[in-house]
Amino acid sequence: MAEQPSGNSGAQGNPALEEAGSSQLVSHEDYLAAVEAVLMVAEEPVSPAELATAVSLPQHQVQALLDELRAEADGVTENWPGDAPAGAPRQRGYELREVAGGWRYYSRARYAEQVSAFVLGGQTSRLSPAALETLAVIAYRQPVARSAVSAIRGVNVDGVVRTLVQRGLLDTAGTDPVTGATLYVTTAEFLERLGLDSIEDLPKLSPHLPGVEDLEDDASAV
Template sequence: MSDPALEDHSSSELVAHEDHLAALEAVLMVAEEPVAPAELAAALKLSEHQVVALLDEIRLDADGEGDGRQRGYELRQVAGGYRFYSRLTYADQVSAFILGGQTARLSQAALETLAVIAYRQPVARSQVAAIRGVNVDGVVRTLVHRDLVDTAGTDPVTGATLYTTTPTFLEKLGIGSVEELPQLSPHLPGVDAVEEFGESDRY
């Protein structure tokens, strides 16, 4: 006869394991660069050994070892860290979506992010995220792929990558320089928050 206490313990361990897997996947989803196991362990409050075991499980699952269905993404170990990448098999489709979609209209999130970069450049992703209140890593990557935004060195204090708009951005708007951008204040409510954020950066 089975012991209910042992079954409850086994069930709680399984729930904890699944939760750790999900948490690790969530962190990897927002990582823009390969993340070292030690950094992941610190974020999840687990040992590095536990994190490496979880990473192996995620990698095998993405490769179809679990249910036999290979995912369109893979977990790669590069430069001493781990990060999700789209699978090379589907490079043509990904390129068609990102590059071929340049004629498609930008999403509201992309437009808002582009506006913040345009009016606050050069600006770091973290500053844009603070203004918009959401993670902007994926949106910024899309804007870079569409040649509307590009990197412009790093912040001398934080070392964060800075972003500015590109000549393509000016060409799309039909203006010669960012100085020709219209004033935001008469058109957008709450724009003072952007200006206040810029002022706070100087102190």
Template sequence: MQGDRRAAALEAVLMVVDEPVSAAELAATLELPQPDVEELLAALAADYDAEGRGFELRAVAGGWRFYSRPEFADVVSRYVLEGQTARLTQAALETLAVIAYRQPVARSRVAAIRGVNVDSVVRTLVSRGLVEEAGTDPESGAILYQTTSYFLERLGVGSVADLPQLSPHLPGLDELASIELER
């Protein structure tokens, strides 16, 4: 990989991470020597600083990640707060439904039910005040999530018990058998 392509590949990976990633992990992902990746990270961070970009590349918590610059915190906050009135994505609605019907539930359980990683979706739901932490699982230590009173208020129900029952919307046993036979 040439220098510019290596830096571009590194940027591409860093754009999709949701927590700091170590230089060693980035090196393994890009199939490059770790010292080369460390050099590229330092060069990218210096370039972003020199160019005065709206974001910066920081080394924190043993890893690297993009962050918005502190001087733009007011603009970013305004955008995030205004974004709370935006509609939820299909992924967010599905995740919210799993949490609502299975609460309290760990992210790993939600991910297993949905079949995809739900970390960023859960963070979005927490930031919008629809979901909150509800303690930890005594066996695994995983953080459990539940819906909030704001969620119930937005839905127009008094409690989780007032949510519509799922069973009328699921196929019966004979219907499941016919679905299996059609395959």
């Protein structure tokens, strides 16, 4: 993209160049690159509010920059007034996702096999079926005590829950007011691993598990 000219005309042509709250005018490309640089070094999703503080822009302008960066990574061309004609867009090997209340760059899913081969050297560390089942129960029933999870699964889950907590996928959330048992919930790390923004984005179970309502009734009686 060509650099926007300084002055009010550039600010009016591009939402990311509205009043910047600075005595020195900075080009749209500079703001875009600054947000990109912050996201490149982030080890966890960064919220729009945090980005706004980092680049000294209002949050709604940062959102416009994020939308542009995501479109750019996806190979979608969005020309602003005054931009030079763009060439054929290329989809990047990475993508910008909104997960767990923030934004972060990820390698594109279609290249997961190649990335895993490089990062893990063929070695994978996966959760056991028991851990996955326990995690699923807690994700859909949270906050929930271990005794309730054990009742649903029919086995003791103490060791599995400890493992999930150690991996950062579960955390405690107080105690049950009646029994005093510790309650467990999923974490932001869990959402990030699944590429979800919130628990509400979990797929509905009913279409896949007929009779799941009866299971929920049984669990609530524990």
